Amino acid sequence: MAGVLQAWSLAWPWHTGGFPGHHGQPLWWLQWLSLAVLPAALLRVQRPWHGVLIGWAFACAWLCATFWWLFISMHTYGGLPAPLAVLAVLGLAAFLGLYYAVACGLFVAWRGERLAGAVLLFAALWLLAELARGQWWTGFPWGAGGYAHVEGPLVSLAPWMGVYGIGAVASAAAMWLAGLRGAHIARWPGYVALLAVAGVLWLAQRLPQAPVAAAPNKPVSVALLQGNISQGEKFQASSGIPMALAWYAQQLQQSQADMVIAPETAIPVLLQQTPHGYWQELQQRFASGQQAALIGVPLGDFEQGYTNSMVGLVPGQPEAYRYDKHHLVPFGEFIPPMFRWFTDLMQIPLGDFNRGGMNQPSLPWAGERWAPNICYEDLFGEELASRFVDNAQSPTIMVNASNIAWFGDSIAIDQHLQISRMRTLELARPMLRATNTGATAVIDRAGVVQQILPHQSRAVLQAQVQGVDAGPTWFAQWAGRWGLWPLWGLGVLVVLAAWLGRRRR
Known part of the structure; x- marks a missing residue:
């Protein structure tokens, strides 16, 4: 259900129900809360393959609920038999979900006992999974979690780090939330975690905005x-x-x-x-x-x-x-x-x-x-x-x-x-x-x-x-020259540091 809610947070699909008047609109807080269910579940398991299964189930539900409409193009207009169209949607979601399954398995294997380290590791692995989905095999990034944040407290990060950077910050906040009640992880700095989340949101609102033309163009x-x-x-x-x-x-x-x-x-x-x-x-x-x-x-x-x-x-x-x-x-x-x-x-x-x-x-x-x-x-x-x-x-x-x-x-x-x-x-x-x-x-x-x-x-x-x-913008400058390699590099460095730290223990 958390995976389905993750999909619905990108654009609320119902005209009636819990959020009347929000049809088609993003719900940033729902994306954050639904994603927090994933690390909360991961913190309760010890075996990496359990993490793989949990991550795969979450991702498959999320992705199927995001792009289920591919069925319409394949069956209604493409003429593909309905059972094959259903299998095609499920197969695509299952394949793309493997990125998140591997990320969740590595998180369970390499997480430490400090909340700050778990936050950084989960955010880096989530970022790498999103980047892999968005670029490998020509890329299919439709429904990335950051798109729920075109409104809300993280929107000011967009001209700096783009949708994947926003998604990484949101995943870090979700891990902070999950870690406050997580098993096998130090809980004493919980109040510090709350202050850190509040600090990130405060900073995001006060980042300088994109450059403004000295003389606006004529309409x-x-x-x-x-x-x-x-x-x-x-x-x-x-x-x-x-x-x-x-x-x-x-x-x-x-x-x-x-x-x-x-x-x-x-x-x-x-x-x-x-x-x-x-x-x-x-x-x-x-x-x-x-x-x-x-x-x-x-x-x-x-x-x-x-x-x-x-x-x-x-x-x-x-x-x-x-x-x-x-x-x-x-x-x-x-x-x-x-x-x-x-x-x-x-x-x-x-x-x-x-x-x-x-x-x-x-x-x-x-x-x-x-x-x-x-x-x-x-x-x-x-x-x-x-x-x-x-x-x-x-x-x-x-x-x-x-x-x-x-x-x-x-x-x-x-x-x-x-x-x-x-x-x-x-x-x-x-x-x-x-x-x-x-x-x-x-x-x-x-x-x-x-x-x-x-x-x-x-x-x-x-x-x-x-x-x-x-x-x-800053995003246009670095992404225009180097693509998404800076984000890849940042994610790999954090994961590598976690792996080396695990080997030393």
Whole structure:
């Protein structure tokens, strides 16, 4: 149950119940309390393999309750038989849960009798498990514990240490709480533990915030398009495709905003497959004047391969701007080695894309540098941070174009919104989200949702956004240059110190 509550803390899934009015919202305190159950259980066992089983059970429940909606994409829209789809979700959770199982087994094996040492060891092992899940085998970090803290006392840590650093601090606080009543561990400094937790929270609130531009940029008007075309129809030649082509073309032609943004695969076919003159009319629409557009569209051909892309149409530029998705979704956008048989069981169109470059340039327009990322890519803050190494070319506005219709009207929509909020906190830039079914929203640099469209609605979000042209945050500086290696190094050093200390005893 603690693992399930850990998942629910990332985005509360119920409209009614214990927390009415919190549907889709993160509950930082629930993440902390539910995680504290894990070390409390680990402190009661002596054998490492018991720790492995406890950690694996917690992680499997947490991860299944987090991304259960993968069943919808595989069964409802991918055509995979329901039993196989269930097994696939369970198998993924069980595999990813092994990282946490190993971490918990090592904690039981190497913990000492001092509370401070146990806190550091548990936090370091938890950090390494989260990093492994987020980076190994291309990474699947959806639902990392730190995302529950886009609100609350730890939010000020985001521009310094990012979501994984926040998760490590939260796990340390959870271990402090568990250690106050834990067996086989010194309890006399319990009151010191409470003071330490209070001190960390106090310090987090008083850390300097991200750099602020001396002269804020002038607001720019934007139109974010949400077509609300169900995934079951989206690629149907008799319904979804003509519906998408007509509705998005109408909005692009009529909008008066400085920048019009259409979501991932808003045009659901290759440009050469669109009706005669369709793309040329859109190019002509934005060839002159004071407006530009970013449009999600698949590009390529059978010989050269395909890309999941955003195309920018800007007045006065003879060639369209192009951004190709870099971090692809396993099975959905590329087929891992030895898994062709699995994808052949599903009917997912264009399921094997080429990969774009890591640090592609932003789109300059209206005094801003617009930096697109496509759907799943905004889970990887260290990759977005790489765009901030050259401050003169760093983004002033981030744009996420998504299609979460693959997962129906599920909590995945709200979970993804919290992920985007964390990126704005880490990088101190506003994020515009243009999606097919939600959550289409404007998020300011402080992680606050300024405007949002209702889920599962066909509408246009008209807004004003103010870019931020300032120095990079501390997170952007170190993660942009070195990725997550500093966190890896810190975690390994703490674990190594615990191992050496155990050998000396």
